[in-house]
Amino acid sequence: MTFPVVQPGFWFATAVIAAVVLCSTVGEVLTAAAMKSIGDLDEIRAHSGMKGAIRAVVTCPLFFAGLIFLALAFFSLLFTLNHLNLSLAGPATASLTLVTNAIAGKFFLKENVDRRRWTAAVLVCVGVYFLAH
Amino acid sequence: MILGLVSVCTPLGDSCLSRGMTRLPPISLAHPSTLIAAVFTPWVALGIAFLICFFASYLTALSWADLTYILPATAMGNVFVELLSRFWLHETISLQRWLGVVLITVGVGFVARGPSLTVKPAAEGPALADKAEPAALKEHAL
Numbered sequence: 001m002t003f004p005v006v007q008p009g010f011w012f013a014t015a016v017i018a019a020v021v022l023c024s025t026v027g028e029v030l031t032a033a034a035m036k037s038i039g040d041l042d043e044i045r046a047h048s049g050m051k052g053a054i055r056a057v058v059t060c061p062l063f064f065a066g067l068i069f070l071a072l073a074f075f076s077l078l079f080t081l082n083h084l085n086l087s088l089a090g091p092a093t094a095s096l097t098l099v100t101n102a103i104a105g106k107f108f109l110k111e112n113v114d115r116r117r118w119t120a121a122v123l124v125c126v127g128v129y130f131l132a133h
Numbered sequence: 134m135i136l137g138l139v140s141v142c143t144p145l146g147d148s149c150l151s152r153g154m155t156r157l158p159p160i161s162l163a164h165p166s167t168l169i170a171a172v173f174t175p176w177v178a179l180g181i182a183f184l185i186c187f188f189a190s191y192l193t194a195l196s197w198a199d200l201t202y203i204l205p206a207t208a209m210g211n212v213f214v215e216l217l218s219r220f221w222l223h224e225t226i227s228l229q230r231w232l233g234v235v236l237i238t239v240g241v242g243f244v245a246r247g248p249s250l251t252v253k254p255a256a257e258g259p260a261l262a263d264k265a266e267p268a269a270l271k272e273h274a275l
Contacts, residue, residue, distance in 0.1 A: 028200060035195035042193070057192065074184075075168055078150065078177075082160045086151035094211075098204055105201040112251040113201050116243055120205040123240030130233030131211055 013088070016080040020093045023073035025100040029108050030066030036109070037062065091132035095125040135190050136203070140210035142187035148214075149180030198249040205244040208237050 038044070038056050045053040057063055080089045102121045106113040153176030160167050171177050194203050212234050218224040226234075 028204075031192070032195050032200040035192055038196060041196040078154055078168055078171060079160065079162075081151050081154040082157065086147065090147055090151075091211075094208075098208070101204050102201050105199065109200060110251070111199045111201050112248075114247070116247045117201050117205070120240040120244035121201070123236050123243065124205050124208040127233040127236030127238075127240060128208070128211060130229050130236065131215065132233075 013084055016076065016083065017089065017092050017096070020073055020076045020080055020089075021096045021100055023069050023076055024093070024097050025104050027066050027069030027071075027073050028097075028101055029104045030062055030069060032066075032105070032109055034060045034062035034066055087132055091128045095128040098125055135194050136206050137209075138190040139187055139194060139203070139207040141213060142183045142190065143207070144210045144214045146180045146183030146187060149176050149183060153177035153180060199251055202244060202247070202249045205240055209241050212237050 034057075035041070038060055041053050041056075044056050048056075077089070077093065080093070098121050102113055102118065105111040153174050154171065156176065157167075157171055157174070160171070172181065191203070191207075194207075215226060215230060215234050219226045
């Protein structure tokens, strides 16, 4: 049995989408920082096997901090999908997360977000918007 | 292949989650435990299985490439969904949606042609520069 999705107000939709985007961005930046500090997983797996690679990941505190925020983002997404259609929530969270991650990657991870990456992020954002409408 | 897995597992997982969550009655913030119970429903559980595959591939990719490289590169998942809808489900795709497909593909092409890892010129430079090479090789191997 499928329950009809009652479309909530603008501010409610904005708030739940913002919660997903915020938690997702913090989680992804922390996870990316953790994986950078660990090193190439393929090389670790080649030297220490799969157990060594898993041990390297699960013993990194930064990874667990990221995991907590990604879990918060996941439950926020479940809550959002319970109130909004996937056609709105999916593209909105995906495209906004791209932009916030590009900004966070530049300032927190010190990644080289050059004109090529900004162009790609904007093109993908506009593309996702067109797919959703 | 790793970036391909990330691209495919995300839309499949999201679709399963959406299907599962719309079959549940509206959940109130006053009863957050119902969100935990939702995890054990079949569609949400299947969605989580896809998202676990996504997460393992995503972590592997993050260990040899920048976050700002991986995220646009894996947006091809949206294009896969459109192509599946058109050629497998025989749905009609509007001109606007085809434009979206083209824009995403061009965006992914843009970022994929650049370096996958930031090479820092500081003391840690040589170590990162060494890593940039296998990352680039992995991309070309796809």
